[in-house]
Amino acid sequence: MTIQEMFNSVKKCGYITDADWKESDHPRGDDGQFTDGDRRSDKKKKGALKEVSKAELHDFIKKHKTSKDNERISLGKISQSAKERISRITGLEIERVILDSDSVRHAYGKPEHNLLPDDLDDMKEVIETTTDIELSPKRNATGNPVIIFKKQESNGVILCEEYRAGKKELELQTAYRKFRQPHGALDELPANVRNATALENTIADNAPKVKSIAGLWNMIKGL
Known part of the structure; x- marks a missing residue:
């Protein structure tokens, strides 16, 4: 079942509205930045790419939920077993995971994505451990493939990762949960x-x- 079919099924039950991932809702310019729909984007230099620790990643995400700064970081190389698993399912060779500040703002800027504050802290771990992986049948606006990773738990976070072939890296396109979490809940369905x-x-x-x-x-x- 594709991600679109999954959402269509869930929407029929009335549990979500139009929160499904559509490429038209997440356009990027030629530089990989999210645009305003007219293919314009902030082309400020992002600076040197730094590999961060788990604590530094948390601080990066917290900062860029609301900042206007333009930065990116590396989450590091993925394990050999993850490389083989992803390649077996998608046919794509992955070396590392990166994260852009505008991707953080984009994911958390949409309430209908139902994200919890720390959902992206485990992005690399989800990519490395999950077997719920799907190559989207559609490429994004820049012509790059999108790989969908789902955390293997009830109502787990879903990561749509853009594949950039030049450096064999993944960068967040968007992220969401199917359902909004009840107050105080971590991994419960409504x-x-x-x-x-x-x-x-x-x-x-x-x-x-x-x-x-x-x-x-x-x-x-x-x-």
Whole structure:
């Protein structure tokens, strides 16, 4: 199942709106920067590429959620086992993962992406460990392939990574979760999903006792 088909299926259930990833929503200019739709972008020099630690990555992401600075960093080379796994699925050879400041702003600038504050901190780990990998059937606006990595947990973060063949690197195109997280939850599905089976069983057991719409509502609230 492609990512578009997955979203179409979920949208039919009413759990999300139009939050699915579409290339038209994430255009980039020839320099790889996100544009405003007219293919214009900020072409300030990004500076030297630095490989960062996990703590430095966290600080970079936190800073660039709201900054206007134009920077990029390296998350380092990926493991040999990850290279082989990605190549086996996509046919592409990956050496390292990088991150642009405008990609951070873009991912966190859309509330419908349902991201938690630290979702991108584990980007490299997700890429290296997940087996839920898919090569998008469509290339992005710059003609580059996009590889989709999904963290293997309920409602796990989904990373759409642009593949840049020149240096065999991945750079974030966008990221999102299928569902918005409940307050205080880390890896839970919304209550209407978690309680679906319980609701079905409760209605079946107690339907004869429900005498009104208000009674049905009170029964559902008690789950």
